[in-house]
Amino acid sequence: xxxxxxRQAGTAxxxxxxxxxxxxxxxxxxxxAALLFRVLPKDRALAVFESLDAGHQADLISALREADVxxxxxxxxxxxRVSLLDELPAVVxxxxxxxxxxxxxxxxxxxxxxxxxxxxxxxxxxxxSVPRAATVEQALANVRAHVLDAETIYTIPVVDHGRLxxxxxxxxxxxxxxxxxxxxxxxxxxxxxxxxxxxxxAARRFLDxxxxxxxxxxxxxxxxxxVTVDDALVIVEEADSEDAARQGGTEALRRPYLxxxxxxxxxxxxxxxxxxxxxxxxxxxxxxxxxxxLDQVVVLALFIPLLTGTGGNTGNQAATTVxxxxxxxxxxxxxxxxxxxxxxxxxxxxGLVLGSLGFLIAGVVYDLQIGIVIGLTxxxxxxxxxxxxxxMPIIAQTxxxxxxxxxxxxxxxxxxxxxxxxYFLIARAVLGL
Amino acid sequence: xxxxxxRQAGTAxxxxxxxxxxxxxxxxxxxxAALLFRVLPKDRALAVFESLDAGHQADLISALREADVxxxxxxxxxxxRVSLLDELPAVVxxxxxxxxxxxxxxxxxxxxxxxxxxxxxxxxxxxxSVPRAATVEQALANVRAHVLDAETIYTIPVVDHGRLxxxxxxxxxxxxxxxxxxxxxxxxxxxxxxxxxxxxxAARRFLDxxxxxxxxxxxxxxxxxxVTVDDALVIVEEADSEDAARQGGTEALRRPYLxxxxxxxxxxxxxxxxxxxxxxxxxxxxxxxxxxxLDQVVVLALFIPLLTGTGGNTGNQAATTVxxxxxxxxxxxxxxxxxxxxxxxxxxxxGLVLGSLGFLIAGVVYDLQIGIVIGLTxxxxxxxxxxxxxxMPIIAQTxxxxxxxxxxxxxxxxxxxxxxxxYFLIARAVLGL
Numbered sequence: 087x088x089x090x091x092x093r094q095a096g097t098a099x100x101x102x103x104x105x106x107x108x109x110x111x112x113x114x115x116x117x118x119a120a121l122l123f124r125v126l127p128k129d130r131a132l133a134v135f136e137s138l139d140a141g142h143q144a145d146l147i148s149a150l151r152e153a154d155v156x157x158x159x160x161x162x163x164x165x166x167r168v169s170l171l172d173e174l175p176a177v178v179x180x181x182x183x184x185x186x187x188x189x190x191x192x193x194x195x196x197x198x199x200x201x202x203x204x205x206x207x208x209x210x211x212x213x214x215s216v217p218r219a220a221t222v223e224q225a226l227a228n229v230r231a232h233v234l235d236a237e238t239i240y241t242i243p244v245v246d247h248g249r250l251x252x253x254x255x256x257x258x259x260x261x262x263x264x265x266x267x268x269x270x271x272x273x274x275x276x277x278x279x280x281x282x283x284x285x286x287x288a289a290r291r292f293l294d295x296x297x298x299x300x301x302x303x304x305x306x307x308x309x310x311x312x313v314t315v316d317d318a319l320v321i322v323e324e325a326d327s328e329d330a331a332r333q334g335g336t337e338a339l340r341r342p343y344l345x346x347x348x349x350x351x352x353x354x355x356x357x358x359x360x361x362x363x364x365x366x367x368x369x370x371x372x373x374x375x376x377x378x379x380l381d382q383v384v385v386l387a388l389f390i391p392l393l394t395g396t397g398g399n400t401g402n403q404a405a406t407t408v409x410x411x412x413x414x415x416x417x418x419x420x421x422x423x424x425x426x427x428x429x430x431x432x433x434x435x436x437g438l439v440l441g442s443l444g445f446l447i448a449g450v451v452y453d454l455q456i457g458i459v460i461g462l463t464x465x466x467x468x469x470x471x472x473x474x475x476x477x478m479p480i481i482a483q484t485x486x487x488x489x490x491x492x493x494x495x496x497x498x499x500x501x502x503x504x505x506x507x508x509y510f511l512i513a514r515a516v517l518g519l
Numbered sequence: 520x521x522x523x524x525x526r527q528a529g530t531a532x533x534x535x536x537x538x539x540x541x542x543x544x545x546x547x548x549x550x551x552a553a554l555l556f557r558v559l560p561k562d563r564a565l566a567v568f569e570s571l572d573a574g575h576q577a578d579l580i581s582a583l584r585e586a587d588v589x590x591x592x593x594x595x596x597x598x599x600r601v602s603l604l605d606e607l608p609a610v611v612x613x614x615x616x617x618x619x620x621x622x623x624x625x626x627x628x629x630x631x632x633x634x635x636x637x638x639x640x641x642x643x644x645x646x647x648s649v650p651r652a653a654t655v656e657q658a659l660a661n662v663r664a665h666v667l668d669a670e671t672i673y674t675i676p677v678v679d680h681g682r683l684x685x686x687x688x689x690x691x692x693x694x695x696x697x698x699x700x701x702x703x704x705x706x707x708x709x710x711x712x713x714x715x716x717x718x719x720x721a722a723r724r725f726l727d728x729x730x731x732x733x734x735x736x737x738x739x740x741x742x743x744x745x746v747t748v749d750d751a752l753v754i755v756e757e758a759d760s761e762d763a764a765r766q767g768g769t770e771a772l773r774r775p776y777l778x779x780x781x782x783x784x785x786x787x788x789x790x791x792x793x794x795x796x797x798x799x800x801x802x803x804x805x806x807x808x809x810x811x812x813l814d815q816v817v818v819l820a821l822f823i824p825l826l827t828g829t830g831g832n833t834g835n836q837a838a839t840t841v842x843x844x845x846x847x848x849x850x851x852x853x854x855x856x857x858x859x860x861x862x863x864x865x866x867x868x869x870g871l872v873l874g875s876l877g878f879l880i881a882g883v884v885y886d887l888q889i890g891i892v893i894g895l896t897x898x899x900x901x902x903x904x905x906x907x908x909x910x911m912p913i914i915a916q917t918x919x920x921x922x923x924x925x926x927x928x929x930x931x932x933x934x935x936x937x938x939x940x941x942y943f944l945i946a947r948a949v950l951g952l
Contacts, residue, residue: 239691257690362832370821406769428777
């Protein structure tokens, strides 16, 4: 790499927007991304580093120059600093922490003190609040005093004696009010979260309410920090990545797809694939029980993938709909009875349509008896699958279990085995075997 | 309903937070939700109505009193008003629009003029901007003048002659700067969207950059509106609901699950279920071709659900991972070669593990030849499925096709048919049939 190339890269980077540089860094291998950092002006380099997620930051740390690392780390917000520390090897994390100036180390320590996965771990302790007894004018002076160091100045928590949280006021409301108005007259009821609350739950509630900032309190309702909308977005994105992966029966990647090693990709998938394959041995055993029937009427084998596939699809449709309704809060676990009653009817109606079609086609192409078997099986399988698919997400939520246990592939596998039993019982009865 | 009950409901509602009332209204049937509205104080009722999504608002309109409807409609922001109009029957929409005061009608008309699905349709034309030549002091005066009517005052677009967008400045930066500083010295490069850009794409870019407001420009780069983070959140939520539904092979519900009619639920699912069932007839035909082989060695039928299931699972894992990588921008359609090369290796490794296990188990339980067939088939099916699952989301994106076309159930069905062909070809070769 010549100094000429470096100079050219610097010119190119200067022409790009900050977001574009972030995108570029995320796609480059760490060593080359670190080179790009060296040609960026100091303040731009910091802005780009701060915009990266903690995983990328951790990857970069070893490739960056020690001086840059210490500098970046010193400039970060306490909550972002903690996210990065969580990604680093303990030795590196300790070295960075001990290099911090005392005040910053204390702030970081506050956030580090809360359990992993809690909202306290993701909040910023640097905030501007205003006493209940103040006026709008005093509040605005307070905002100006903290304009550079507070995590946000757009949502201002209102506190009583002992930092007791009693309300919240937006900067916009302050600017629109007469300077002498008491804060009590302009504050509104507050939506807050307790430090130990699950970060994902608190962040979803926060985004649901369309707020810009959510104060965080301890168990005595005392203000300890604030979470901003961008923090909440990152938390929800991480959770969505995990949920999406688990619905597909795999683990979420912690690095971009193209820079994840093939063996790492295999590891994210092999466990669930093995679990599912072992569960699928159930289908082999079910078929073994009915091997004699199958031997007598080989034509029954032809419909196995069609019937199990339709069952799996119906189950997944129901599971997808109910999972989404649970996520949106439209359905809670207390509604399980109502959900099942709906899914029985939906499944039966779907089964009626598909079953009639199956009866007609199989009846014409093969014979009437096969038509009856296929028609009845589709009716029964669709009803069973809709109920199973609708029930599983609610059961998972009730058991506070990992949704991965009831992923789409799992529902398919379960419906496959059950569907085969239904199929052969109906076939035996109708064909008189 | 006695006046006593109404009074009690009013007292109960007064004790609830705004978010709780919104949750309650979303779960109640429209007629009862309308009763709840009557007992709320006017300003609270308006706040709750504004927090509902457009679908719920439309449901409520017919149950609310005419006077309330006109009042709510008059108070709404132009962009929210357009979302509501889109949900209403044309007659009702026209009546509401013609009842608006002239200025508000013009603002609404601006938003209504952009195509459905464009970001212009979701922006607010009410904004506060500042000329490039102004000072920080003048900019702050401008903010104060529009503090009540602008959609946001936290992100302030900077414009040149002819409303040409040249930058953006945050209110925080203004408050932190010396009043006499020229705006040019404090503004930063702007992330904007063109009015006709797809709303989902613009909103995702916006949230990805962690901004509070994104200016919207026309094709000549002139400022015409602004989108705030809460608008962007609603747009992305709607899109996520649709994507999640389609990945599960169903259509998104437009109302909460429990208040959606059973026949409506059936309609969201039946089309895809029929398409998939008809595609699955392919599997019946494949098996018919190999019926003679099946008749000779019935034991081959026992492994059909296991093999097709494993293929479907492997395909879905790959599709889930690649779909997520595309959504995060880690992978673009140009990367298709790299993705396929990775998935061939991942699939082959997964197939090697599962195939070895399958060979051992089937070899011990049945015989060596069956073991070889199962082992080789698992190896081939996993490799094929990973490649197909990885390729489909990229192909869909390249064709700008609806992702529904390549939903998880579709990938399963495709892998089922292909897997069966592979299975019987290997069986014939190994067993010498």
